Amino acid sequence: xxxxxxxxxxxxxxxxxxxxxxxxxxxxxxxxxxxxxxxxxxxxxxxxxxxxxxxxxxxxxxxxxxxxxxxxxxxxxxxxxxxxxxxxxxxxxxxxxxxxxxxxxxxxxxxxxxxxxxxxxxxxxxxxxxxxxxxxxxxxxxxxxxxxxxxxxxxxxxxxxxxxxxxxxxxxxxxxxxxxxxxxxxxxxxxxxxxxxxxxxxxxxxxxxxxxxxxxxxxxxxxxxxxxxxxxxxxxxxxxxxxxxxxxxxxxxxxxxxxxxxx
Amino acid sequence: xxxxxxxxxxxxxxxxxxxxxxxxxxxxxxxxxxxxxxxxxxxxxxxxxxxxxxxxxxxxxxxxxxxxxxxxxxxxxxxxxxxxxxxxxxxxxxxxxxxxxxxxxxxxxxxxxxxxxxxxxxxxxxxxxxxxxxxxxxxxxxxxxxxxxxxxxxxxxxxxxxxxxxxxxxxxxxxxxxxxxxxxxxxxxxxxxxxxxxxxxxxxxxxxxxxxxxxxxxxxxxxxxxxxxxxxxxxxxxxxxxxxxxxxxxxxxxxxxxxxxxxxxxxxxxxxxxxxxxxxxxxx
Numbered sequence: 315x316x317x318x319x320x321x322x323x324x325x326x327x328x329x330x331x332x333x334x335x336x337x338x339x340x341x342x343x344x345x346x347x348x349x350x351x352x353x354x355x356x357x358x359x360x361x362x363x364x365x366x367x368x369x370x371x372x373x374x375x376x377x378x379x380x381x382x383x384x385x386x387x388x389x390x391x392x393x394x395x396x397x398x399x400x401x402x403x404x405x406x407x408x409x410x411x412x413x414x415x416x417x418x419x420x421x422x423x424x425x426x427x428x429x430x431x432x433x434x435x436x437x438x439x440x441x442x443x444x445x446x447x448x449x450x451x452x453x454x455x456x457x458x459x460x461x462x463x464x465x466x467x468x469x470x471x472x473x474x475x476x477x478x479x480x481x482x483x484x485x486x487x488x489x490x491x492x493x494x495x496x497x498x499x500x501x502x503x504x505x506x507x508x509x510x511x512x513x514x515x516x517x518x519x520x521x522x523x524x525x526x527x528x529x530x531x532x533x534x535x536x537x538x539x540x541x542x543x544x545x546x547x548x549x550x551x552x553x554x555x556x557x558x559x560x561x562x563x564x565x566x567x568x569x570x571x572x573x574x575x576x577x
Numbered sequence: 578x579x580x581x582x583x584x585x586x587x588x589x590x591x592x593x594x595x596x597x598x599x600x601x602x603x604x605x606x607x608x609x610x611x612x613x614x615x616x617x618x619x620x621x622x623x624x625x626x627x628x629x630x631x632x633x634x635x636x637x638x639x640x641x642x643x644x645x646x647x648x649x650x651x652x653x654x655x656x657x658x659x660x661x662x663x664x665x666x667x668x669x670x671x672x673x674x675x676x677x678x679x680x681x682x683x684x685x686x687x688x689x690x691x692x693x694x695x696x697x698x699x700x701x702x703x704x705x706x707x708x709x710x711x712x713x714x715x716x717x718x719x720x721x722x723x724x725x726x727x728x729x730x731x732x733x734x735x736x737x738x739x740x741x742x743x744x745x746x747x748x749x750x751x752x753x754x755x756x757x758x759x760x761x762x763x764x765x766x767x768x769x770x771x772x773x774x775x776x777x778x779x780x781x782x783x784x785x786x787x788x789x790x791x792x793x794x795x796x797x798x799x800x801x802x803x804x805x806x807x808x809x810x811x812x813x814x815x816x817x818x819x820x821x822x823x824x825x826x827x828x829x830x831x832x833x834x835x836x837x838x839x840x841x842x843x844x845x846x847x848x849x850x851x852x853x854x855x856x857x858x859x860x861x
Binding site: 468473476477478479480481488489569570571574 | 638640657658660664666668671672674675676685686688689717719733737
């Protein structure tokens, strides 16, 4: 009966340390803003918060967030729809995997932003352009992880399926899909971060609607307070997205050794 | 005496292996294996690590197509795993689905076989009770100890109601006490259900303790060095049986065969009885 209490106090101590780190960071920021950052009009944490609260009352702010999330998540969805089947196919055959390895390795190392001028030229500052850019970055981790997922089905489980004459349906449902899940959720988390990053890049550099474009507008009219708010908004979106996906992963992979210990 | 009667009276062969050989590319692992297993017999295949035991077992179960020879189970050539045969794999932690409860793991093959839900759960529960896991049906495999997980794997094989169970080093990764318990469990199940058991092991003591017949696999490529009938009294007992002079004699004979197959084959041990329905394969 002492264990849960001990665990609780340990969690509380950890939380306290994390809060202390945040407070410290804000303190450093404040000192920087009133000191060396003053010449560059770096806003203080307080000023940023005030601007943020004001902006949160405008429809423009929320529309921008909505647009960014729409672009990022739609692009992510397309990446899953395209990347997973391709990856599964790729992983199912050794020959295919070996043949495609160079193309895949080459494609995934091209930074998404590098093809921005090309898609911008082809599609202009439209959502289609942004979606293609997002897909270009996010499809690779899905494809690669789906390839691993097929290749890494434990051979013993395959043999169990064979020896006990599991039907194809039962094999997919109880052998292949569950053992592929750890890889697919990993791919999804990597792809989600990339999607958000590239959606904001497309907005910032390509002018598609979203917080990236608002950030760029704030830059052109030299409004550092608003720039800071949008930058924070972007990072909070990233954190929120990651938390949602982590929670989803925990629910999907409750049986996996990496999740079990956390009880 | 019961055993002897079974074997001589029922000369019904369950498994027949003829001229079995297997090569991985140019590397020949198994060569010229001939042996038969009678109904209700407990055959232990023993050999050193890397002797091709697992390859042999995969050929017997149809999980691997041998490059030479023929395996016949219940009168039919084995292509994929025969319906009357169930397999217990070596690594229980990787042969059970961690995302399925114990009972669903056991019932899964039955679901694929089209057994209605209520019936297959009853069958699974019965099989779990048989291996002493009636209370753990709703646990997940990883919540159980290694020995209990292997019991689940055995229950999964039993629920299939096989005529023969083939086991690949099933007790290699559990502690000594658990291992002894599992050995006795398998002997008991075999007696109660009248099934044929083929068990692969590298442990000579285990082979002699469990088997009606020990098949010694030796040489490179591996072939049948000897088929040794084990005439230890039933029921076997971990202490009493292993203390018998006959037990010590058998284990040293197997040991010698594994170490020096050529020498042993030069002076074949006098077959003191007709009990083994087998012919020694092409030794070195």
